[in-house]
Ligand code: SF4
């Protein structure tokens with residue numbers, strides 16, 4: 001384990017930025033933390049987390065896939081993808097680190113999504129433990145997420161006066177080598193105390209006892225037709241905010257844009273909450289907002305774990321709790337229908 005003083009963290013950022021693009025949460029003019037490319041003068045935010053998750057780094061909101069031109073019966077395809085470069089994402093919280101595993105199981109399963117795979121290969125993730133978890137956090141509901149000891153290539157802990165680093169992977173070792181001259185060897189006493197402090201906060205969070213035990217693979221028949229979906233979905237606006245802030249939502253659409261000199265095929269995030277999401281040539285198979293709403297939560301709580309060794313498609317980041325305009329969210333769904341099954 002190595003450490004540096006908090007005062008010297010910008011020197012570390014400068015060192016990393018000499019060879020790699022470095023992104024980290026920085027407070028914007030509205031006070032909201034946003035992942036931003038580091039340059040001299042940018043300060044690491046003290047916010048617990050960003051509103052938009054770091055999934056953008058691997059699965060951007062919009063990306064061009066290819067260009068094609070047609071001439072008679074001929075079609076000329078051009079690969080217009082930008083080559084991925086090595087980059088570092090610094091300050092990723094435990095929940096968001098876990099979300100990458102959930103996305104990997106979608107995009108890296110055969111057929112592998114080469115756009116996503118290339119970015120994953122080039123990205124180094126430096127996580128940071130959550131010094132002050134919030135009332136909307138419930139990562140402890142799900143296995144293998146530990147806010148005191150997040151995963152990633154490197155784990156960092158930020159205390160009042162220092163930042164501690166521990167490498168977890170080969171990429172992490174290379175990162176540590178790069179910052180070796182700016183850090184010093186240390187024992188884990190301060191980190192152990194920080195972990196205890198965080199664990200004590202976690203025990204007091206309002207959602208500390210939230211359980212996902214009622215859900216999981218094989219529960220489609222149990223939950224699909226429960227009457228509670230009517231009430232839960234009644235005021236959903238179908239705005240898609242919950243899906244766009246969610247680090248694990250991965251639905252996208254593919255569209256063509258005629259530039260006048262060819263066609264660019266691009267993909268962009270989509271939302272199962274949108275009325276046209278499942279529209280096909282024959283029409284739409286989810287005609288009501290209730291069906292769309294149910295799909296989102298059934299996917300995270302039943303369908304995803306059914307296909308992924310019991311792993312849930314939610315990481316308890318709390319973004320949908322904070323951002324839904326009608327204050328509807330996955331916790332309310334879990335309590336309403338999961339609680340019913342447990343009764
Ligand atoms: S649950 Fe909330 S955030 Fe999601 S689509 Fe409905 S109104 Fe929008």
Ligand code: SF4
Nearest residue numbers: 246314315317318320
């Ligand atoms: S469903 Fe909500 S709490 Fe769960 S990962 Fe998505 S935004 Fe976070």
